[in-house]
Amino acid sequence: MRILKFLKDRNHRPWGVSELSRSLELNKSTCFNILKSLTQHGLVAYDGGTKKYGLGSGLIELGGAASTATSRATVAKPFLQDLFDELKLTCLLGQRFQDQVIIVDRVEAQDPFRITIPVGQAIPVGQGALGRCFLAYLPEADLDHLWSQGVLDHADPRKGQQVAPIAKTLAKVRHQGFAESFGEIAKGVNAVAAPIFDHRDQVALALGVIGFASMLPPRRLAHCGRKLREVSGLISRIMGGGQRG
Numbered sequence: 001m002r003i004l005k006f007l008k009d010r011n012h013r014p015w016g017v018s019e020l021s022r023s024l025e026l027n028k029s030t031c032f033n034i035l036k037s038l039t040q041h042g043l044v045a046y047d048g049g050t051k052k053y054g055l056g057s058g059l060i061e062l063g064g065a066a067s068t069a070t071s072r073a074t075v076a077k078p079f080l081q082d083l084f085d086e087l088k089l090t091c092l093l094g095q096r097f098q099d100q101v102i103i104v105d106r107v108e109a110q111d112p113f114r115i116t117i118p119v120g121q122a123i124p125v126g127q128g129a130l131g132r133c134f135l136a137y138l139p140e141a142d143l144d145h146l147w148s149q150g151v152l153d154h155a156d157p158r159k160g161q162q163v164a165p166i167a168k169t170l171a172k173v174r175h176q177g178f179a180e181s182f183g184e185i186a187k188g189v190n191a192v193a194a195p196i197f198d199h200r201d202q203v204a205l206a207l208g209v210i211g212f213a214s215m216l217p218p219r220r221l222a223h224c225g226r227k228l229r230e231v232s233g234l235i236s237r238i239m240g241g242g243q244r245g
Contacts, residue, residue: 002024002026003020003024003031003034003035003038003044004038004043004044004055004059006020006023006024007044007053007054007055008055013054014047014050014052014053014054015052015053015054016050016051016052016053017031017032017035017051017053020035020053035053038056039053039056041056041058042056042057042058042059043055043056043058043059043062044056045057072095072196072198072204072205072239073093073095073104073105073205075235075238075239076093076105076196076205076207076235077093077105079207079231079234079235080093080105080106080107080207081107082231083107083207083209083227083228083231084107084108084109086227087209087224087227088109089109089209089210089211089215089216089224090106090107090108090109090114090115090116090117090209090210090211091106091107091108091207091208091209092105092106092117092130092193092207092208092209092210093105093106093205093206093207093208094123094130094133094193094205094206094208095204095205095206096125096131096134096203096206097122098125099124099125099126099146099149099151100122100123100124100125101122101123101124101125101128101130101131101134101206102120102121102122102123103117103118103119103120103121103122103123104119104205105119106118106119115189115210115211115212117210123185124151125146125151126146126151126152127181127184127185128181128184128185128191128193129178129179129180129181129191129192129193129206129208130179130191130193130206130208131206132169132170132173132179132181132193133173133178133179133193133194133195133203133206133208134195134203134206135152135166135170135173136170136171136173136174136179136195136203137174137195137202137203143166143170147166152166176225176229177194177195177225177226177229178192178193178194178225178226178228178229179192179193179194179225180192180218180221180222180225181193182213182218183213185210188212188213188214189210189211189212189213190210190211190212190213190216190217190218190221191208191209191210191211191216192208192209192216192221192222192224192225192228193206193207193208193209193228194206194207194208194225194228194229194231194232195207195232196232196235196236196239196241197236197239197241198236198239198240198241199239199240199241200241201241202241204239204241205235207228207231207232207235208228209224209228
């Protein structure tokens with residue numbers, strides 16, 4: 001990260017390994033190995049003629065994705081606040097990144113006893129309602145890959161056994177338009193979430209509500225799910241997407 005920030009602040013010209021290692025007080029061989037890895041991922045560009053390094057085009061892709069996520073979260077923000085005002089429960093907005101769901105926005109109560117999930121918190125995509133909003137609409141090949149990586153291998157704490165076949169669970173999410181979670185992220189904490197679709201009709205974000213099981217029992221969970229489905233549908237239409245079943 002120090003190398004990338006250094007190149008960003010001095011992007012008027014490329015830099016050699018020796019210059020970079022001296023400027024950042026890094027061991028030269030360590031600096032070279034880091035640059036080699038960054039180059040392999042396109043985050044740094046290497047000029048074979050000058051033997052110098054500059055920022056790579058891969059950063060443009062990452063920056064574009066971050067910018068898109070920020071703009072989507074901005075669109076959803078007013079709805080998140082309205083949802084909280086109505087339900088008085090912690091409301092979350094999540095975006096999938098590989099095998100995790102990252103919390104990109106949230107509105108929570110200021111009560112002394114409350115569930116706090118900070119922005120930037122990562123939740124395994126294979127656990128909880130937010131993750132299932134993304135999994136339910138993935139191609140079968142992508143699901144198979146996640147299975148092979150062990151991402152979807154988790155237990156149902158209510159039964160002490162493996163969750164029912166994932167295909168059946170995800171089919172239910174598609175059918176009802178929202179996903180439910182009972183104590184998967186933390187014991188005694190329930191959650192419900194609904195997918196938000198972009199202009200390509202792909203799940204861009206997941207809108208969720210989380211609360212203690214005493215405040216969010218199964219019956220209220222289903223009620224909140226239907227409300228989330230309605231609100232996520234409105235956000236999806238603003239983003240140019242639809243609401244699939």
